[in-house]
Amino acid sequence: xxxxxxxxxxxxxxxxxxxxxxxxxxxxxxxxxxxxxxxxxxxxxxxxxxxxxxxxxxxxxxxxxxxxxxxxxxxxxxxxxxxxxxxxxxxxxxxxxxxxxxxxxxxxxxxxxxxxxxxxxxxxxxxxxxxxxxxxxxxxxxxxxxxxxxxxxxxxxxxxxxxxxxxxxxxxxxxxxxxxxxxxxxxxxxxxxxxxxxxxxxxxxxxxxxxxxxxxxxxxxxxxxxxxxxxxxxxxxxxxxxxxxxxxxxxxxxxxxxxxxxxxxxxxxxxxxxxxxxxxxxxxxxxxxxxxxxxxxxxxxxxxxxxxxxxxxxxxxxxxxxxxxxxxxxxxxxxxxxxxxxxxxxxxxxxxxxxxxxxxxxxxxxxxxxxxxxxxxxxxxxxxxxxxxxxxxxxxxxxxxxxxxxxxxxxxxxxxxxxxxxxxxxxxxxxxxxxxxxxxxxxxxxxxxxxxxxxxxxxxxxxxxxxxxxxxxxxxxxxxxxxxxxxxxxxxxxxxxxxxxxxxxxxxxxxxxxxxxxxxxxxxxxxxxxxxxxxxxxxxxxxxxxxxxxxxxxxxxxxxxxxxxxxxxxxxxxxxxxxxxxxxxxxxxxxxxxxxxxxxxxxxxxxxxxxxxxxxxxxxxxxxxxxxxxxxxxxxxxxxxxxxxxxxxxxxxxxxxxxxxxxxxxxxxxxxxxxxxxxxxxxxxxxxxxxxxxxxxxxxxxxxxxxxxxxxxxxxxxxxxxxxxxxxxxxxxxxxxxxxxxxxxxxxxxxxxxxxxxxxxxxxxxxxxxxxxxxxxxxxxxxxxxxxxxxxxxxxxxxxxxxx
Ligand code: PMP
Numbered sequence: 057x058x059x060x061x062x063x064x065x066x067x068x069x070x071x072x073x074x075x076x077x078x079x080x081x082x083x084x085x086x087x088x089x090x091x092x093x094x095x096x097x098x099x100x101x102x103x104x105x106x107x108x109x110x111x112x113x114x115x116x117x118x119x120x121x122x123x124x125x126x127x128x129x130x131x132x133x134x135x136x137x138x139x140x141x142x143x144x145x146x147x148x149x150x151x152x153x154x155x156x157x158x159x160x161x162x163x164x165x166x167x168x169x170x171x172x173x174x175x176x177x178x179x180x181x182x183x184x185x186x187x188x189x190x191x192x193x194x195x196x197x198x199x200x201x202x203x204x205x206x207x208x209x210x211x212x213x214x215x216x217x218x219x220x221x222x223x224x225x226x227x228x229x230x231x232x233x234x235x236x237x238x239x240x241x242x243x244x245x246x247x248x249x250x251x252x253x254x255x256x257x258x259x260x261x262x263x264x265x266x267x268x269x270x271x272x273x274x275x276x277x278x279x280x281x282x283x284x285x286x287x288x289x290x291x292x293x294x295x296x297x298x299x300x301x302x303x304x305x306x307x308x309x310x311x312x313x314x315x316x317x318x319x320x321x322x323x324x325x326x327x328x329x330x331x332x333x334x335x336x337x338x339x340x341x342x343x344x345x346x347x348x349x350x351x352x353x354x355x356x357x358x359x360x361x362x363x364x365x366x367x368x369x370x371x372x373x374x375x376x377x378x379x380x381x382x383x384x385x386x387x388x389x390x391x392x393x394x395x396x397x398x399x400x401x402x403x404x405x406x407x408x409x410x411x412x413x414x415x416x417x418x419x420x421x422x423x424x425x426x427x428x429x430x431x432x433x434x435x436x437x438x439x440x441x442x443x444x445x446x447x448x449x450x451x452x453x454x455x456x457x458x459x460x461x462x463x464x465x466x467x468x469x470x471x472x473x474x475x476x477x478x479x480x481x482x483x484x485x486x487x488x489x490x491x492x493x494x495x496x497x498x499x500x501x502x503x504x505x506x507x508x509x510x511x512x513x514x515x516x517x518x519x520x521x522x523x524x525x526x527x528x529x530x531x532x533x534x535x536x537x538x539x540x541x542x543x544x545x546x547x548x549x550x551x552x553x554x555x556x557x558x559x560x561x562x563x564x565x566x567x568x569x570x571x572x573x574x575x576x577x578x579x580x581x582x583x584x585x586x587x588x589x590x591x592x593x594x595x596x597x598x599x600x601x602x603x604x605x606x607x608x609x610x611x612x613x614x615x616x617x618x619x620x621x622x623x624x625x626x627x628x629x630x631x632x633x634x635x636x637x638x639x640x641x642x643x644x645x646x647x648x649x650x651x652x653x654x655x656x657x658x659x660x661x662x663x664x665x666x667x668x669x670x671x672x673x674x675x676x677x678x679x680x681x682x683x684x685x686x687x688x689x690x691x692x693x694x695x696x697x698x699x700x701x702x703x704x705x706x707x708x709x710x711x712x713x714x715x716x717x718x719x720x721x722x723x724x725x726x727x728x729x730x731x732x733x734x735x736x737x738x739x740x741x742x743x744x745x746x747x748x749x750x751x752x753x754x755x756x757x758x759x760x761x762x763x764x765x766x767x768x769x770x771x772x773x774x775x776x777x778x779x780x781x782x783x784x785x786x787x788x789x790x791x792x793x794x795x796x797x798x799x800x801x802x803x804x805x806x807x808x809x810x811x812x813x814x815x816x817x818x819x820x821x822x823x824x825x826x827x828x829x830x831x832x833x834x835x836x837x838x839x840x841x842x843x844x845x846x847x848x849x850x851x852x853x854x855x856x857x858x859x860x
Contacts, residue, residue: 057340058311058325058363060333063375065367071379074324074362075429081274081288089245089274096249101256107246114217114241120257121242123222125232128239131225132232139226143233146418147197152644153420154205156596156619157439163448163507166500168455172448177207178284180259181442182251184266187216187243191224192267194416198423198437199265200234206442211236212261214251216243244268245275252279265437267424286437290428291320293360294412295381295401297372298327299388304335306408308343310385311336313413315356316349322360324381326372333363373397380431383412400431456482505614512611520810521838523829526655526683526790528712529768530761530832532751540750544743553742560745563752564720568692573725577740581682581706581719585612585649588678588702588721590734593618593647600645600669602631604819606655606680613649621645624820629657629784633668640672651680653688656816656827658786660688670700678702682719685710685762686769687787692722699724707748709789710762716744765789769830775840779847790829792816795847799826802846809842 061074081089095103101120108116132140163172183199185191196213203211213236215223221241222228231239240258242250248268254260263284264276276285294314298307311323325336340357347353366372373394376384380400388394391406398404402425403415416423424437451459460479467475501507514525557577565572578584585608593599595617601609602625613620623639626632631650640648648669652661669677679691681703695701706719718740721727751758769786776783776793784792795802799817803826806813814827828839 057337057344057357058333058361061362061364063364063366063371064328071324071364071375072429074322074360074379081270081277085270086274086277089271090278092245093249093253093275093278096246096255097253100254101258104242104246104250104255104258107244108242111244111246112216112242113219114221116221116241120255121217121240122257123239123241125237125239127222128228128232128236130232131228132230135226135229139229140233142417143193143197143230146194147201147233148641148644149418149420150197150201150422151205152598154202154422154439155644156598157202158205158207158619159440159443159445161504163501163504165450165455167458168452169459170448170450170452170455170501172450174446174448175443176446177209178203178262178442178444179208180210180212180261181208182212182214182248182261182264182266182283184243184248184251184264184268184272185213185215185223185227186266186268186272187218187224187227190267190269191215191227193226193230194423195267196227196230196234200236202422202437202439203265203442206439208442210238210261212238212240212251212259214240214242214247216247217241243272245271245278248272248275248279252283263442265424265441284441286424286441287426287430287434289424291322291360292317292383293322293324293381293427294383294385295324295326295376295379296385296387297369297376297394298325298329298332298336298385299369300327300329300332301389302327302332302387303408304332304339305343306411307332307336307387308339310411310413311340311357311361312343312347312353313411314383315353315361316347317352317356319352319355320360321356322362323357324360324362324364324379326364326366326375328366328368328372330365333365336363369394370397376401380426380429382425382427382431383415385410385412402426402431402436503617505617509611509614512608514814515807515812519807519812521831521835522812523790523831523835523839524812524814524827525714526709526788526829527714528709528761528765528789529830529835530712530764532712533754533757536750536754536758539754540747543746543750547742547746549742551742552738553740553745555738557740557745559749560718560720560740560752563749567752567755568722570692570696570722571725574695574723574728576721576723576728576731577745578719578721578735579717579739579741579744580708581680581704582608582612583717583739584704584719584721585609585678585680586616587731587734588647588676588727589613589616589618591730592676597646598643600639600643600648600674602639602650604629604654604657604816604822605649606651609649625654625657629654629659631661631665633662633664636665637668637672640669640674644673646675648674648677649680650677651682652691653681653683653686653787655683655788656790656814656819656822656825657792658784658788658790660787663689663691663694666691666694666701670698674700676700676702678704680704682706683709683788685759686766686789695722695724699726702727707751710765711748711751711758712761713747713751716747718744718748765830768833768836771833772828772830772836772840775836776843779840779844781843781847790814790827792822792825792827794822794825797824797847799824802826802843805846805849806839806842809845811839811842813839 159175181203185196213231215227250258251261251264265286267289273288314323315321377399382402384401385405386394387408403421422437426434463479464476560577561572561575564575589612597618599613599618599620601622603622610620621643692703695703703722708714773783782794800815803815816822816825816827
């Protein structure tokens, strides 16, 4: 059933000869398609309608082949439930995979020569979906997902109509699900031409993509250059490289799955194990007999089914590279080392539980892949296919001056004196101060996300009452400081600290009854988050956060080059489990950052929200519990149960040690092992560890202040309510206060009176809020008094106090 090819004993590794002599588009089809395209281009609808009548056997109405989009919506609503669920799942997975491919702006430059690259989505794209036996709704998903991810606004779908004038039901239904508004019932070469050139009834697009028969391929070749097109697709193919441990039946079913696409499909087994070939052939006989599309499978295997013997797996990889298959399966014990050698393949499937069939629908990567050996020089459909990049040049005077000699010399050689003049004229115009005022520094530009952000700044000094950074108002008890001082006298400061911070780890492990290996300590919980993002959240990763949330999250994510997606919290700033689940399903985040209690709102999030994020498919959920000692549920139990949960804690708040800069994570040993790869050597100062270990040894004493803070919090709340302002519920050591006045103004007026609180009015919905840390009783009294004055005074422009 499989033709045997023996490449052993140095008989070369070239499998290209297996590709039969065939041209993708027979000459007569090419000629005819050219005529059709020319006719549509020159005569518009007159030609298009005629071709639709002749080839699609349908009489379009005078308005043209565009369908009422409600037909697609109805088709979707009437589709069977399992199909609808599958389509949703596939689209979400494929979309989130492609969202990660979206390119970012690039800027670079120094010496006054600044250059950049701006990715911009195409505006209008045409997607072709074949009809008949090859009417695959999955192909519509695979074309639309990367276009949408790229930001293409208008997508026109063309698909050949059946006798009822409608495209295949499943294709129409998926168009309905995707919310496509522009659907044309037309197929073949004329459809491609109409999309490319436009007619009276079809608006032209900028690029046409999608599979199709020879006519469609020929037309794409014809219009290419006028518009963009994706690659010409040949018959589908798989090359499976297997070792002797591979299960013959699994190889056989994958060969059949490929063969059932098309009598022209190719299915190739490559292995160094002769015995395996025999076993696979036996299994194949049975599988073919039971195959649903037996006729197609038999024809494909008899024409394009091969078993290839090679000397080694490495030789097998070389054979695969030469063949450059659309799909490559590495069904071997340890595929990773072989993967290193793979140079040409559409998609590689690693290991025995990764069949091509999963990749055809919903693993994530696109199934529109290079065939017929074109994987040597091209890739599968991706976001880049729907994006153009605009180059940008900005020269400052220094930069122009430094380029001048090269430009002038090249211009002289090429006989283009006007080019030299374009430089000279500028330099002569203002020899010493050209463009003065418009230029920035001639130094190295920071990376784009860094350019877009500002340094972290808060007022630290000089105020009478400082209630803006959620510190503890109570210093560490004297006796603990004495103990630290005692130990410090003998402290070996000439040595590096313990790189594994074993002492702090052990002390925390005792305190939390946690596996010491699962504890990670860093300089503040901020650095814990930074380490997590360095390891799990950099370029190509998507991080989900909720707003209003901790302001450092977007800064940290951008700093490491990740992509941040933010969703609003619900009523009362609560993350409802349903909303959490939906967000995780839609965004498919690699990592979620969620604080509970939340800064700046103070409320805690339900455990079920974290569970819903996990159920929705989040890769890792980081639950930031910097304030949990003050209230709300301790969610560290979740991190014990599920390796995808990491809980963040800090010594800065309840432990009264903000100045020490230590925070920690409660997680599993797998995570801490990864974090150790990104942390700098000896990242924790031994002095900081000394203090924290002393505090942990007297945990009860240190944390005794928590009760005081909570008590003061409730007094403060009472005082605020007496002033007639609204105070949001809080489990933290701060309160979110809502007045009738703009938060920024209130913050400023309080500052003028020596009281620092935090302005949070930049958050949508918090325009009239500020955040105040619970201080000592005296501090709180001063704050209340000054706030009373500010509110009584109102703003220069008027405006009063909001009651309630
Ligand atoms: N997470 C949250 C929610 C915070 O509010 C803060 C500090 N305000 C931190 C983490 C970081 O604190 P540190 O780095 O001091 O541990």
